[in-house]
Amino acid sequence: MTNNEKVGIYPGSFDPITLGHLDIIRRSSGLFDTLIIAVLNNREKNSLFSTDERVKMIQSVTADIKNVVVKSFDGLTVDFAKAEGAHTLVRGLRAISDFEYELQMAQTNRTMSPEIDTIFLTTDQRYAYLSSSIVREVASFGGKIEHFLPDEVVPLVRAKYK
Numbered sequence: 001m002t003n004n005e006k007v008g009i010y011p012g013s014f015d016p017i018t019l020g021h022l023d024i025i026r027r028s029s030g031l032f033d034t035l036i037i038a039v040l041n042n043r044e045k046n047s048l049f050s051t052d053e054r055v056k057m058i059q060s061v062t063a064d065i066k067n068v069v070v071k072s073f074d075g076l077t078v079d080f081a082k083a084e085g086a087h088t089l090v091r092g093l094r095a096i097s098d099f100e101y102e103l104q105m106a107q108t109n110r111t112m113s114p115e116i117d118t119i120f121l122t123t124d125q126r127y128a129y130l131s132s133s134i135v136r137e138v139a140s141f142g143g144k145i146e147h148f149l150p151d152e153v154v155p156l157v158r159a160k161y162k
């Protein structure tokens with residue numbers, strides 16, 4: 001990466017990636033030369049999909065966005081951002097209920113690494129209610145998940161609850 005290349009990082013669990021995430025990816029990809037989707041390798045969390053599965057899923061649904069790269073990381077997001085030459089973290093904000101946690105994370109990250117800023121994109125109203133955990137819950141009861149997920153992801157989530 002050259003020094004003046006603008007690299008953004010969109011970190012998250014993406015378990016699984018939803019249409020809300022994809023909307024944030026599409027919109028924020030226009031703000032950077034390269035947008036890295038950083039999938040947390042959350043070992044202690046009981047995730048539905050393995051890190052590899054989540055990376056592959058996101059690669060598949062973002063294949064048409066040329067400046068998006070998908071990687072996984074361990075440890076602190078700011079350390080990963082530094083290692084990748086990124087100075088901006090991207091997060092989506094759905095409702096006021098997200099704000100406290102997001103502010104806490106952004107301020108913690110900024111205290112640790114003042115050279116890295118967090119920017120927030122407000123979630124499209126169509127997806128304001130949506131979260132990966134809600135999707136997992138609906139899927140676990142055999143509910144309809146087509147409204148929430150990219151088409152390729154629907155059968156993968158269904159298969160987990162067969």
Ligand code: PNS
Nearest residue numbers: 011012013014040075076077078105108
């Ligand atoms: O999709 P999520 O689960 O809301 O994403 C949360 C994530 C991955 C951005 C956050 O947990 C994170 O950055 N984890 C890595 C560890 C870290 O850097 N912690 C300090 C920030 S409080």
